[in-house]
Amino acid sequence: MPIIFREPGWEPLRELEQLQRRMDRLFQSGFGLERAPWRVGVYPLVNVSEDRDHIYVRAELPGVKSEDLDITIQDNSLILRGERKIATEEKQVNFHRRERESGFFRRVVALPTLIHPDKVDATFKDGILTVKLAKPEAAKPRQIKVKVA
């Protein structure tokens, strides 16, 4: 005769249900279309996107002049350095609001794939910096045909 050990209060079905609910929550929070932005804590915040041939790194830098911005590629990282200057107004002005900030920034962005260091293109339009980096042949997606035997 088989002996079944049973702990008082052990309900396997309910535990399964709980696990299911927890998994659902995990999928909803982590794999939804719109994730909460990553917390990095370094200015400027960047968005990285890609298509077949390029990687695009974008940052919002309103009021930064292109001569105050320094972009470097080092190994597999993109380094953004610069300074945001806010024109000092004459002394006789009185402020109602002062929310805009000035200062310098240094940010390293790790790139998701290898890139061509000499095929980098940066544009600055309406306060948004876009750095376009070309992927080398090896990093591009390839279609593999299945041979029919």
Added chain:
Amino acid sequence: MAEKELQPKAKAEVPTTAERVRPGRVFLPAVDIFETPEALVLVADMPGVSGDKVALDLKENHLIISGEVGPPMGEGETMVEQEYFTGDFHREFHLGSIIDQTKIDAAMKDGVLRLVLPKVEKAKPRKIQVKVG
């Protein structure tokens, strides 16, 4: 002058008052507002907004600033890492002084809007001479 390192700040979203037709988020632009003896000057950070996409509306002393942004990515791109959200900008103000509507000057450069609102003659401060009798 001591150097200051910039800290990242997530843009604040506009509290919803009415339903929007255009999809997407709406943010409050960070502003500086200051007053000179002649005018009220408003400077707003609106990255991604070009000069022709800014709308200004001034009724009596109620000022509305809004700006539309273009698509956040080019066609065929997929997001790999997203640290900030993009969306339109909107902010409203009640102005304390009376503005000369005919002389308003607005300029958009590098994603920064600069609005000069000249005060009408009677709102300008005057020094009052005290007569000694």
